[in-house]
Structure formats: structure tokens, C-alpha cells
Amino acid sequence: MTTSIACSACLAKCGEDARATESVPWDRIRSAEARSRGKALFVQNCVLCHGEHADGRGVRSIGLDRKPADFSNAQWNSPAGAARAYHAIREGVAGSPMPSWSSLSEAESWDLVAYLVSVSTQGP
Numbered sequence: 001m002t003t004s005i006a007c008s009a010c011l012a013k014c015g016e017d018a019r020a021t022e023s024v025p026w027d028r029i030r031s032a033e034a035r036s037r038g039k040a041l042f043v044q045n046c047v048l049c050h051g052e053h054a055d056g057r058g059v060r061s062i063g064l065d066r067k068p069a070d071f072s073n074a075q076w077n078s079p080a081g082a083a084r085a086y087h088a089i090r091e092g093v094a095g096s097p098m099p100s101w102s103s104l105s106e107a108e109s110w111d112l113v114a115y116l117v118s119v120s121t122q123g124p
């Protein structure tokens with residue numbers, strides 16, 4: 001793991017901590033079922049800012065002071081990238097328009113991560 005993927009919002013929890021990446025359910029993230037559930041959740045909740053191609057170019061991204069993350073980037077395709085995405089979904093990103101999604105279950109959050117990781121390898 002390199003410092004370039006360390007998450008400023010949750011560094012203490014996931015940044016350089018190998019234990020956080022060990023708890024990433026990688027088999028689930030790789031499953032087609034999780035990906036398709038995650039895609040549905042993404043369309044419902046995230047497209048507005050992150051865009052229908054998950055490239056950070058949603059209609060609401062215009063004028064935001066922080067650009068929504070672009071998931072076409074290969075950095076998300078690793079246990080560390082997945083852990084970082086999961087914590088951002090659960091807790092939001094402090095000081096940014098990215099909200100926390102505590103209304104979603106932990107399972108739904110991993111399904112979303114499955115979709116985001118798949119976007120970085122297969123596209124939307």
C-alpha cells in the first residue's frame with residue numbers, strides 16, 4: 001500500500017492499516033451479483049454527482065468545490081482501494097459534498113464497492 005491512496009477522512013481506520021484491507025470481502029466484491037446490486041444502488045443514489053459513467057461527471061458535479069471521484073481510475077481495483085471506498089461510503093468525506101450513507105446497510109455498501117471496483121476494470 002502506498003501513501004497516495006491514503007484517505008484523509010479515515011486515515012486512522014483504513015489508511016495504512018493492513019487489518020482494514022484484510023477485512024475486505026474480496027470474493028463478494030468480485031461477484032457478478034454484488035456488482036449488479038451495487039450498480040442499481042449507484043444509479044439510485046450516486047449518479048447525480050458521480051455521473052452515469054461513474055467518471056465523476058454527474059450533473060450535480062458542476063459547481064461543486066470538490067470534484068466527485070472518478071471510478072474509471074485503476075486505483076480502486078485493490079483491497080486498499082476497496083477499503084477506502086467503503087469507508088468513504090459509510091462515513092462520507094469530511095469537508096466535502098460527499099455525504100455519509102449510513103442509511104445503507106454494510107452489505108449494500110460492499111455491493112456499491114463491488115460496482116465501483118468493477119467500473120475501474122470493466123467500465124460502467
Ligand code: HEC
Nearest residue numbers: 007045046049066067068069085088089093096097098112
Ligand atoms: C452530493 C454529491 C455526491 C453524491 C450524491 C455522492 N457523492 Fe461520492 N463524492 C462526492 C465528492 C464531491 C467526492 C470527492 C470528495 C473529496 O475528495 O473531497 C466524492 C468522493 C467519493 C468517493 C472517494 C472518496 C475518497 O476517499 O477519495 C467514493 C468512494 C464515493 N464518493 C462514493 C459515493 C457513492 C457510492 C455514492 C452513492 C451512494 C456517492 N458517492 C454519492 C460527491 C457525491
